[in-house]
Amino acid sequence: MDNLSQLFVEAGTLMLAGMVFVFAFLGILILFINIVLVKLADKYPDPIIQPKSQRNVAKSGNSATEGISPAIVAAISSAVNQYRQKNSKKK
Amino acid sequence: MDNLSQLFVEAGTLMLAGMVFVFAFLGILILFINIVLVKLADKYPDPIIQPKSQRNVAKSGNSATEGISPAIVAAISSAVNQYRQKNSKKK
Amino acid sequence: MDNLSQLFVEAGTLMLAGMVFVFAFLGILILFINIVLVKLADKYPDPIIQPKSQRNVAKSGNSATEGISPAIVAAISSAVNQYRQKNSKKK
Amino acid sequence: MESLQTLWMSTGLANFEFGQVVMMLVGCLLLFLAIAKNFEPLLLVPMGFGAILTNIPIAGFSEIGGLLHYIYYAGIDTGIFPLLIFMGVGAMTDFGALIANPKTLLLGAAAQFGIFATLFGAIALNAIPGFEFTLADASAIAIIGGADGPTAIFLASKLAPELLGAIAVAAYSYMALVPIIQPPIMRALTNEQERKIEMAQLRPVTKIEKVIFPLAVLMMTIFFLPAATPLVGMFCLGNLMRECGVVDRLSSTAQNELINIVTIFLGLGVGSKLSADKFLNVETLGILALGAVAFSIGTASGVLMAKLMNKFSQEPVNPLIGAAGVSAVPMAARVANKVGLEANPHNFLLMHAMGPNVAGVLGSAVAAGILLALVGG
Amino acid sequence: MESLQTLWMSTGLANFEFGQVVMMLVGCLLLFLAIAKNFEPLLLVPMGFGAILTNIPIAGFSEIGGLLHYIYYAGIDTGIFPLLIFMGVGAMTDFGALIANPKTLLLGAAAQFGIFATLFGAIALNAIPGFEFTLADASAIAIIGGADGPTAIFLASKLAPELLGAIAVAAYSYMALVPIIQPPIMRALTNEQERKIEMAQLRPVTKIEKVIFPLAVLMMTIFFLPAATPLVGMFCLGNLMRECGVVDRLSSTAQNELINIVTIFLGLGVGSKLSADKFLNVETLGILALGAVAFSIGTASGVLMAKLMNKFSQEPVNPLIGAAGVSAVPMAARVANKVGLEANPHNFLLMHAMGPNVAGVLGSAVAAGILLALVGG
Amino acid sequence: MESLQTLWMSTGLANFEFGQVVMMLVGCLLLFLAIAKNFEPLLLVPMGFGAILTNIPIAGFSEIGGLLHYIYYAGIDTGIFPLLIFMGVGAMTDFGALIANPKTLLLGAAAQFGIFATLFGAIALNAIPGFEFTLADASAIAIIGGADGPTAIFLASKLAPELLGAIAVAAYSYMALVPIIQPPIMRALTNEQERKIEMAQLRPVTKIEKVIFPLAVLMMTIFFLPAATPLVGMFCLGNLMRECGVVDRLSSTAQNELINIVTIFLGLGVGSKLSADKFLNVETLGILALGAVAFSIGTASGVLMAKLMNKFSQEPVNPLIGAAGVSAVPMAARVANKVGLEANPHNFLLMHAMGPNVAGVLGSAVAAGILLALVGG
Ligand code: NA
């Protein structure tokens, strides 16, 4: 049972040290964001006219997003063209 | 030549055992399908109004099928929108 | 310093042998192209009516190009159809 | 006839042991939960399947020369697969909500109390005869409270490989159960008024902040906790690839094809640890119980921390978002949003809950590093 | 001058052996068949290329430290590559037609007679001086009749690795030749009237059937033939991922990027076994001859079984679909469809032929398991 | 307290060595160049990150059991990763412009003088105390002049692994600097009149030429320089898969997912060689200086060769396209186009410069083979 109580002490120390460390670590990160990142954001703002929709698509985390664009665009243009031609014929 | 005839016997046994086993195995599978799966199909039918076209596409075994949809949809909507705008200007 | 001068000799030989070899190698390749490939091209010309646009897309070296086509096409047709329907309703 | 005898002796029926049958049923249960109940299917489908395969008599999937043996030793024993998954998760993570509201990091920190309290609880279980968890075992079990699959698998493979199967089962099961475990605790610890609190809109975050953030996290980890750098480093590499904007094709591969391939192998490899001798014992029951405790304590401490913050902060903080601090991205954030909507149909907490949610991922990676440094040494 | 001498001694021209030249020509022939004749190009292009690379003097592609050496020992000797391919094939396979018409499983069973008859034939070849096939060799050769590339490579790598190159060449060549080999046999064994038979439309198959089916196949394999579980298990894992509907991203990766990557490596690795000493001998001629026999017998027994079924079945069975039982998915099913259309332009047999076609995949995996269990032990 | 002491001793702060700090700054510099300056980001992002990870105290990324250790020894020490990259590059390369105007191969040959002159220069540096380059070291350094990343990494891993980090840094940095290094040299060696030269339109190239070309290159390499067949062979395999038209799914995977996955690992693995003891020495300075010399000489000899060709050729040759012979595909071709447009706004040299550009890839692979054969033996 002595062994168990020693384990308890170790577990307790670990709990204490662990929580203190986690809070300290993430706390410093808060300071870093509030002090450094905010200043950086002021100093280097995002360019105002950015290709927004494009960017959003690229960020969607979607599988083929980035790679396809040109192919999609090509495919779409051709599809739309075909549709336009078909349509114009009908009219 | 004794060795060869022994091999022949072994090969013959193997042929016999193999074909019996294959037929038995796939035969049991027939029974399983006819008895168990058919009952399961009755008990848990597919929901009637399922997003059919969607599902079919997802099953087509095609490379990018699943992953892209959102990106494609986004790209298409924007392409169609652009086309619509261009068109409306022309008119 | 003797060692260094020996290294110099080796490096010089390497330089000479290397450049001669590179020129010889790529030179033979020129001959091969001018003699063999050109003849092959005459003998086996590309079929005239090839599905050009299709082929070009497939060659664009783009990520999803090949795999998607059917899915894209399906998605586009459905999108264009929807757009057409929506449009026709509006009219 | 000899051939028939050989054939019979080479059937599974002639060689089954009871434990193998039970473990196959466990594998089937995991498949059922994944497919019919949508329990973290991306990992549980290959894992349940791996559990079935590894328990097939004669086939030797997990013996030298077997497929699962290669997968386990090449990818999990080395830690490579969980680290690659973590890189992919990093490439899928958007730290925007966290950077916009950095004090939510405290919520992610508080929720880690689920880990350390469970560590204590696992040691306490040793008082019951039949349990003999070492400190390393207890640490590997406690990390279930981190609600983060790859972190749990990575730590368990280092500290207690023989418990890996049970720990992974518990971690992924409870992650899937987050929508059931969390709401009662959240409601019990908050009143209607608190759940109705609306939060200020988040400021926009610039690109440079998002690029510097993963590097800053890595630097801090290097300075203070190098033992966590494999996990945090690969996570930050993925996030940097996502945000830097110049390697989009690498980022896309990391969060799609690469993570998919590795997920299949990781699931199979973890499943291969679900053998009867390692799973069918009282310790597994203890692990399952401790896992539930860990999730509950983590949820509760996140909510309580949020209540505390709400008292001292100028801007109002809805305590519900504290529950998202356990990570289980993005499920826990969605749960917070849903419980919030019940109290106030115009209150969308999802973006606010994403802050503590991704903070929880960092928090449990840090906690894993502490356990590795202090126990794993 | 010494340098020039060294340079000359490091050219291929100064080091060629006759066998290497011949094997490079074999590699070029494979490339020609793949590119100009469309012979199973996905495997034959990397395989033909691998054959060229492995026979380059001095370069040492297949010696320790060489690229092909690593590929072969990491992926083929271990069985990992064929198993991953099989998982991808499983993810590409739709068992709907089979479940809708389960008695077509008997056609897939009958066609395996091509395997076992060839096994007998390979032993018979030993009567000719120069041939000394062991039972293991004969089994590995016979599996060519299964018309299933990954199965053949897997079995050959276990039972007769030194014949792997010739067996893979024969298997893929004959699979590509299915449209040429099968029709005459099909026409010889059926009359016009039989070829015109129209079959009843297949019933729709529900999702739950498709999900349970791979699991049932796996369970039966576990019960009766654990030796086949590597092949059948990975195949069923792929199929389960496809059908369960909750891991579509894993299924998509398994049947696209992962199978593509592995196919490149598998082809190179198999090609590395096409060295002069292992390929340029009378045994290769025997293997090529036996392979043709195996395909023919398999086709014939499938057709004859279908004729038998047509006699006893209430619903009519077109005997042509029996030929699809050899697998070679989906080529053999298309051949059945085409020959059927010649006799009756309104008779579309494709869907009906898919049943025996995928049954043939299961059948030859089972046959491979039997051979592993009885011979490989 | 003991625990606190342990905790402190397990921080990075307590264990940093000066060299590690400097190397981390080097890693950060590489990330900065990649992200902010767009210096070959696909490789420099993972490489800079790898440089940071490998220098973390205690973490042991590059020691036995560490992630980077596995990556380096599995993928770079064996040569597998650069060869797979090269296969992908082959699948991305269009030899059309080269086949249409084959004499541009001479430009690709001339530019390799940058390699061999630098080899001489590296030996000359030995006259300065502190430098002790062996012939193998000098060869590995000289290949920087090839302006081809995978070739440089492959050769360095075989001839001078301890210099791999510095060589890769130099190679990729100068490749990124091509738009800055080349134009002054190009302008200095040509006059306005020469830069204005318009070139005849290229003839169309048929499919069969494109299919036969990679096979012909491989055959020539087999005949004359088997030591170059790993590089040239994998390159030609990729190109054949691209052009043959029957394995498009393999080609697509080779140039997308596979190359992306391998690029991440290659970058990390190369970065792991950026340790203080191997990088922070005078030799690295020498390598950086020699690399700049190599690029400059290569550019100059390409331009001069083009001037020579223009004198003797019937069709006019714009000397600017000679600079593209160093490879650095497609950057160098774009630079040639841009400098040409400055002199003549209607003169589009891009397609004409692609010929020497891809010829430069072949040329440096051949040069690497020569160095392997004569020095590596
Ligand atoms: Na967490």
Ligand code: NA
């Ligand atoms: Na078959």
Ligand code: NA
């Ligand atoms: Na070059």
